[in-house]
Amino acid sequence: MIDVTCAIILWEDKVLVTQRSEKMSLSLKWEFPGGKIERGETAESCLHRELMEELNIQVKILRTLSPSSFDYGKFSINLIPFLVNYLSGEIILAEHETYKWLSRNELKDIDWAPADVPILEEFLKLNI
Numbered sequence: 001m002i003d004v005t006c007a008i009i010l011w012e013d014k015v016l017v018t019q020r021s022e023k024m025s026l027s028l029k030w031e032f033p034g035g036k037i038e039r040g041e042t043a044e045s046c047l048h049r050e051l052m053e054e055l056n057i058q059v060k061i062l063r064t065l066s067p068s069s070f071d072y073g074k075f076s077i078n079l080i081p082f083l084v085n086y087l088s089g090e091i092i093l094a095e096h097e098t099y100k101w102l103s104r105n106e107l108k109d110i111d112w113a114p115a116d117v118p119i120l121e122e123f124l125k126l127n128i
């Protein structure tokens with residue numbers, strides 16, 4: 001099981017979502033940005049590192065949501081979500097195809113990586 005962090009990034013009333021590129025696994029699926037936890041790293045430090053590497057942004061962590069385990073067949077992941085506020089940095093994509101800031105209502109309409117679906121559902125039930 002691979003531990004992966006991801007961030008629900010809030011800015012005003014929008015959430016940042018990123019689309020995986022054609023070259024990546026889960027090609028063209030939408031996800032909450034983040035990545036694999038490296039040896040000796042905490043989930044929080046992984047999240048800050050990945051958001052800087054992949055997007056060039058800094059965030060403030062507010063809280064965690066429930067982890068989502070998903071078996072993709074060739075591998076399985078434990079996806080650990082954090083609710084965060086966007087703080088600073090102009091978005092520069094290192095790997096992703098594209099990104100969007102979406103309102104809560106728009107989040108259901110994109111083609112999510114399967115592991116993200118329970119996380120999205122929990123987020124949509126929160127009163128924020």
Ligand SMILES: Nc1nc2c([nH]c(=O)n2[C@H]2C[C@H](O)[C@@H](COP(=O)(O)OP(=O)(O)OP(=O)(O)O)O2)c(=O)[nH]1
Nearest residue numbers: 004006024025031032033034035036077113115116
């Ligand atoms: N970062 C991120 N990864 C996710 C999400 N949902 C989901 O199934 N994943 C999967 C995709 C990848 O298999 C893995 C995260 O790997 P990664 O983004 O750090 O690495 P990667 O694509 O470079 O790795 P790989 O597929 O080439 O092995 O978790 C998500 O919301 N965010």
